[in-house]
Amino acid sequence: MNMESPVTESPQVLVTRLAEAARAAQRVVALMSDAQKAQALKAAASTLRDDETAILAANKRDLEAGEAKGLSGAMLDRLRLDGARIAAIADAIDQVAVLADPVGEVIDRCERPNGLVLSRVRIPIGVIGIIYESRPNVTADAAALCLRSGNAVLLRGGSEALHSNRAIHAAMVRGLESAGVPAATIQLVPTQDREVVGAMLTAAGLIDMIVPRGGKSLVARVQADARVPVLAHLDGICHTYVHPSADPGMARAIANNAKMRRTGICGAMETLLLDVQFSDSVALVGELLDAGCELRGDARARALDPRIVAASEEDWDTEYLDAILSVAVVDGLDTAIAHIAAHSSHHTDAIVTGEDPAAERFLAEVDSAIVMVNASSQFADGGEFGLGAEIGIATGRLHARGPVALEGLTTYKWQVRGTGQTRP
Amino acid sequence: MNMESPVTESPQVLVTRLAEAARAAQRVVALMSDAQKAQALKAAASTLRDDETAILAANKRDLEAGEAKGLSGAMLDRLRLDGARIAAIADAIDQVAVLADPVGEVIDRCERPNGLVLSRVRIPIGVIGIIYESRPNVTADAAALCLRSGNAVLLRGGSEALHSNRAIHAAMVRGLESAGVPAATIQLVPTQDREVVGAMLTAAGLIDMIVPRGGKSLVARVQADARVPVLAHLDGICHTYVHPSADPGMARAIANNAKMRRTGICGAMETLLLDVQFSDSVALVGELLDAGCELRGDARARALDPRIVAASEEDWDTEYLDAILSVAVVDGLDTAIAHIAAHSSHHTDAIVTGEDPAAERFLAEVDSAIVMVNASSQFADGGEFGLGAEIGIATGRLHARGPVALEGLTTYKWQVRGTGQTRP
Numbered sequence: 001m002n003m004e005s006p007v008t009e010s011p012q013v014l015v016t017r018l019a020e021a022a023r024a025a026q027r028v029v030a031l032m033s034d035a036q037k038a039q040a041l042k043a044a045a046s047t048l049r050d051d052e053t054a055i056l057a058a059n060k061r062d063l064e065a066g067e068a069k070g071l072s073g074a075m076l077d078r079l080r081l082d083g084a085r086i087a088a089i090a091d092a093i094d095q096v097a098v099l100a101d102p103v104g105e106v107i108d109r110c111e112r113p114n115g116l117v118l119s120r121v122r123i124p125i126g127v128i129g130i131i132y133e134s135r136p137n138v139t140a141d142a143a144a145l146c147l148r149s150g151n152a153v154l155l156r157g158g159s160e161a162l163h164s165n166r167a168i169h170a171a172m173v174r175g176l177e178s179a180g181v182p183a184a185t186i187q188l189v190p191t192q193d194r195e196v197v198g199a200m201l202t203a204a205g206l207i208d209m210i211v212p213r214g215g216k217s218l219v220a221r222v223q224a225d226a227r228v229p230v231l232a233h234l235d236g237i238c239h240t241y242v243h244p245s246a247d248p249g250m251a252r253a254i255a256n257n258a259k260m261r262r263t264g265i266c267g268a269m270e271t272l273l274l275d276v277q278f279s280d281s282v283a284l285v286g287e288l289l290d291a292g293c294e295l296r297g298d299a300r301a302r303a304l305d306p307r308i309v310a311a312s313e314e315d316w317d318t319e320y321l322d323a324i325l326s327v328a329v330v331d332g333l334d335t336a337i338a339h340i341a342a343h344s345s346h347h348t349d350a351i352v353t354g355e356d357p358a359a360e361r362f363l364a365e366v367d368s369a370i371v372m373v374n375a376s377s378q379f380a381d382g383g384e385f386g387l388g389a390e391i392g393i394a395t396g397r398l399h400a401r402g403p404v405a406l407e408g409l410t411t412y413k414w415q416v417r418g419t420g421q422t423r424p
Numbered sequence: 425m426n427m428e429s430p431v432t433e434s435p436q437v438l439v440t441r442l443a444e445a446a447r448a449a450q451r452v453v454a455l456m457s458d459a460q461k462a463q464a465l466k467a468a469a470s471t472l473r474d475d476e477t478a479i480l481a482a483n484k485r486d487l488e489a490g491e492a493k494g495l496s497g498a499m500l501d502r503l504r505l506d507g508a509r510i511a512a513i514a515d516a517i518d519q520v521a522v523l524a525d526p527v528g529e530v531i532d533r534c535e536r537p538n539g540l541v542l543s544r545v546r547i548p549i550g551v552i553g554i555i556y557e558s559r560p561n562v563t564a565d566a567a568a569l570c571l572r573s574g575n576a577v578l579l580r581g582g583s584e585a586l587h588s589n590r591a592i593h594a595a596m597v598r599g600l601e602s603a604g605v606p607a608a609t610i611q612l613v614p615t616q617d618r619e620v621v622g623a624m625l626t627a628a629g630l631i632d633m634i635v636p637r638g639g640k641s642l643v644a645r646v647q648a649d650a651r652v653p654v655l656a657h658l659d660g661i662c663h664t665y666v667h668p669s670a671d672p673g674m675a676r677a678i679a680n681n682a683k684m685r686r687t688g689i690c691g692a693m694e695t696l697l698l699d700v701q702f703s704d705s706v707a708l709v710g711e712l713l714d715a716g717c718e719l720r721g722d723a724r725a726r727a728l729d730p731r732i733v734a735a736s737e738e739d740w741d742t743e744y745l746d747a748i749l750s751v752a753v754v755d756g757l758d759t760a761i762a763h764i765a766a767h768s769s770h771h772t773d774a775i776v777t778g779e780d781p782a783a784e785r786f787l788a789e790v791d792s793a794i795v796m797v798n799a800s801s802q803f804a805d806g807g808e809f810g811l812g813a814e815i816g817i818a819t820g821r822l823h824a825r826g827p828v829a830l831e832g833l834t835t836y837k838w839q840v841r842g843t844g845q846t847r848p
Contacts, residue, residue: 027765031788112810116799123791125821204647208821223628229653229822250844257846341451363839364455367547375540375842384847385838386536397549397632398653399823402838414809414826415787418799420674422681423808 011199018154018187019206022127025182026152030124032181034101040179041097041144045090047175048140051167052086058167059136066160078134079161089140089168092389096144099388102406103150117417122410124150126208129200131156131222133214136164142213143172143186145391149409152185154207156200158214159192201226211392216319231404233369233395235319236266236347238377241273241336241362243353248280250374251352252287257376258350260291264321266393267348267380271316271326273336274301285327293323300329316343333358337365344368346395348380369395369402435623442578442611443630446551449606450576454548456605458525464603465521465568469514471599472564475591476510482591483560490584502558503585513564513592516813520568523812526830527574541841546834548574550632553624555580555646557638560588566637567596567610569815573833576609578631580624582638583616625650635816640743655828657793657819659743660690660771662801665697665760665786667777672704674798675776676711681800682774684715688745690817691772691804695740695750697760698725709751717747724753740767757782761789768792770819772804772826793819793826 009017029037048055059081066076107120128151130142139155146153157165169188177183189196200207204227211231212222219232240258242251258269272288274281282304285295289307296311297304308327315326316339330336340349350372351362359373370380380403382390387405394400400408433441453461472479483505490500531544552575554566563579570577581589593612601607613620624631628651635655636646643656664682666675682693696712698705706728709719713731720735721728732751739750740763754760764773774796775786783797794804806814806827814827824832 027789027791030791110810112808116803116808118809126791229820247844253844253846261847359841363841365451367451367454367550368837370838370840372840373842374844375840376846378847379540379840379842379845384536384540385542386534396653397835401835411821411825413792414794416794416796416799416803417783417787418797418803420671420677420798421803422677422800423685423802 011193011195014189014191014196015199015203016206018189019127019203021184022152022154022187023206025184026124026126026150028182029147029152029185030103030150032150034103036180037101037148037150038097040176040181041093041148043179044144044172044175045093045097047178048086048090048093048168048171051171052083055086055164055167055171056081056083058163061163062161069160071160075134075160079136079164081136081164085137089137092137093140093144093172096148096389099148099406101148102410107412114421115419116421119415120412121415122412125409125411127152127154127206128409129154129156129203129207129210129228131197131200131210131212131214131218133158133218134160136161136168138213139165139168139188140172141389142211142391143169145389145406146409147176147181147185149406151409152187154187154189154200156189156197162192198225201228204228213392229399231392231394231396231400231408233266233345233347233393235345236268236380236393237270237317237319237343237345238267238347238380239271239273239340239344239349240269240377241330241333241340241349241351242275242278242281242284243333243351243355243358244275244277244279245354245358246278246352247354248283251278251280252284254350254352254374254376255284256287256291258378259288259293259325260323261376261378263323265378267378268321269325269350269377270319271328271343273328273330273339275336276300276329276331281329288325293325295325295327297327298329301327304329319345333361337362340366340368347393348372348377350375350377369393435617435619438613438615438620439578439623439627440630442613443551443627445608446576446578446611447630449608450548450550450574452606453571453576453609454527454574456574458527460604461525461572461574462521464600464605465517465572467603468568468596468599469517469521471602472510472514472517472592472595475595476507479510479588479591479595480505480507482587485587486585493584495584499558499584503560503588505560505588509561513561516561517564517568517596520572520813523572523830525572526834531836538845539843540845543839544836545839546831546836549833549835551576551578551630552833553578553580553627553631553634553652555621555624555634555636555638555642557582557642558584560585560592562637563589563592563612564596565813566635566815567593569813569830570833571600571605571609573830575833576611578611578613578624580613580621586616622649625652628652637816653823655816655818655820655824655832657690657769657771657817659769660692660804660817661694661741661743661767661769662691662771662804663695663697663764663768663773664693664801665754665757665764665773665775666699666702666705666708667757667775667779667782668699668701668703669778669782670702670776671778672707675702675704676708678774678776678798678800679708680711680715682802683712683717683749684747685800685802687747689802691802692745693749693774693801694743695752695767697752697754697763699760700724700753700755705753712749717749719749719751721751722753725751728753743769757785761786764790764792771817772796772801774799774801793817
């Protein structure tokens with residue numbers, strides 16, 4: 001497909017054409033062996049490295065357009081590629097290539113009294129739609145994960161990264177085709193027409209799952225408009241509760257890391273719950289304030305340190321993604337669990353405690369995708385969980401939850417082997 | 425809740441109130457032990473038996489209203505209860521009570537190099553909405569499966585079964601409450617206002633999953649309007665392909681059983697694909713015709729028997745649910761797989777063959793929820809699969825596929841146990 005060709009079709013016709021081509025290609029890759037898919041990904045990593053010059057030139061076009069449009073320095077930095085970043089993108093593809101292939105795994109097997117043998121076997125989901133914003137590396141990461149798990153993918157990136165995405169896509173497709181993977185396995189939507197996003201979101205039966213990768217407004221729009229199943233998290237309002245039995249040093253270290261290591265990631269702590277019986281709260285909040293974190297507290301929290309400002313009701317439901325933290329003093333484990341039930345986005349919530357019964361109650365009763373004991377919520381990440389790269393983190397309740405990687409890109413079929421059985 | 429009270433709230437307010445009560449009750453049952461839930465279900469089966477007289481009286485009101493409304497004999501039969509049917513409903517609850525509890529199962533567990541111990545633990549989905557039609561037994565079956573897996577349920581049955589459903593619900597709740605299960609765990613929507621169905625379908629965040637149980641028009645409406653994830657199958661256009669190597673007697677027996685055992689179930693064969701090289705096609709179609717099945721064939725099929733009428737293009741995409749079968753003669757396995765890819769509803773498709781390579785290719789390449797070798801597609805059933813009762817059969821590609829029972833009513837959480845780890 002010539003990515004520069006003007007698109008004259010309606011969004012629905014375009015998405016139907018792309019999705020049907022993806023479905024045909026997916027039928028081929030669904031039957032490819034582990035080794036074939038791994039080899040194809042290594043080839044794509046290699047052609048991506050070969051195209052460094054072309055990719056940097058395309059990225060330069062995007063950066064110049066972005067500066068002209070007045071993009072923020074942060075957005076330009078997310079957009080910017082250099083030799084090291086391209087090498088990192090290629091290395092990430094190589095890392096996906098060596099991940100275990102989930103396709104074909106027999107989930108379970110049983111023989112019925114009538115002799116029928118039933119197996120549940122893992123298969124690819126089919127055609128995945130990825131809707132993302134400015135980071136060009138998502139083009140390569142998402143494509144690699146989808147292919148590794150036998151899926152085809154429709155990639156719809158942000159207009160600010162248009163040329164970078166096209167160059168990365170073209171380089172990967174050349175490598176994949178050299179290894180026998182149909183080009184339509186990985187397609188970049190050839191227009192920035194926003195109506196195409198709407199057409200993708202409603203393409204039930206053509207696209208099997210949509211994964212939005214980007215800011216809250218993008219994810220909210222996708223969740224609101226989609227008829228296709230969506231794998232996503234809207235936000236990460238993550239809590240850390242410090243139990244009276246917590247080791248003070250551990251509590252200080254975890255609170256600091258959970259908030260301040262990187263304030264902009266979805267696993268960053270946004271609300272700190274300090275038990276009224278915890279003895280070291282003054283030092284703990286003092287360290288956060290000294291580290292440059294703004295604390296917004298309830299009345300009892302403000303009594304811990306005059307630098308703590310008053311929290312409003314909205315603060316308990318706010319994902320700051322910044323060096324800001326809401327702090328409440330709570331009366332025991334039950335109050336902490338109730339606060340989390342009322343305000344958590346069910347992404348990641350943690351307890352710091354020295355008592356196993358409190359830890360086990362927290363793990364059992366807090367209903368979030370990830371629940372942690374004595375660890376920083378910033379560990380909420382597919383790589384840290386040993387999944388390899390992740391396609392996203394899901395806070396929905398169906399299919400896959402928490403960090404989602406290859407297994408979350410698969411489903412299963414029932415295989416029934418008989419010897420002529422008929423049903424009485 | 426007094427089921428006879430007039431409902432004056434708006435549908436959205438009503439669904440919000442019911443769903444929030446369900447969520448609170450679900451938090452209680454989510455933490456109940458296997459034994460507590462089993463005991464509660466046995467108590468509900470027992471109170472259901474105790475209330476036989478009241479349930480039969482309520483059912484009589486529904487039957488009289490149905491006759492007055494001129495319901496068909498088939499609908500009246502689906503609606504009709506008697507002592508034996510009530511005993512069967514109670515027995516089914518007892519059978520669910522003894523099924524293994526999926527909640528708390530550790531799906532997998534690993535220790536990371538930094539010492540973090542990760543476990544994926546099965547938990548209930550939360551609040552399930554069931555939207556169903558005339559069979560009153562669904563009230564008890566669905567409620568039992570949802571509670572067994574730690575979920576709360578909102579039941580919205582058909583108006584024709586209103587009094588029967590209310591009597592069954594009241595009997596079950598009395599038993600459940602006697603065993604410490606909150607009444608709001610199982611709620612019957614207290615109005616037949618059709619707008620309430622729309623409010624349930626759009627109650628994202630309040631209801632976690634909707635399961636429609638009924639005819640194609642109900643399922644289609646649910647799938648079209650739902651914002652809440654839906655577990656369903658729209659139809660079962662099931663194929664049986666007879667390979668040249670098939671044992672003639674086995675092929676005749678399977679074809680007959682797959683079509684004629686019960687023509688109205690979703691696993692019934694709707695299209696028969698006869699390989700042009702199969703030697704016994706004349707006898708096979710002759711048996712179906714002699715059994716009273718109407719056959720609609722392509723030109724080569726019609727040449728097998730003059731009683732076969734011409735199939736139209738729509739026939740290949742039609743679920744008859746009747747003694748009607750479309751028949752095509754195909755040139756080999758690839759043609760059969762291509763026909764199924766083009767026309768199957770991806771519910772259940774089968775091959776009859778004497779050759780393992782053909783069987784394994786069919787199992788690998790046919791992309792349906794259930795693929796079968798040398799067995800009748802009428803085995804597509806949770807009971808036959810050893811799952812106990814089923815909440816439904818799903819043809820979607822996410823979460824659960826094929827017959828869905830207790831496991832499909834659960835999701836998982838990640839539990840992370842640390843010793844003070846912070847992320848570098």
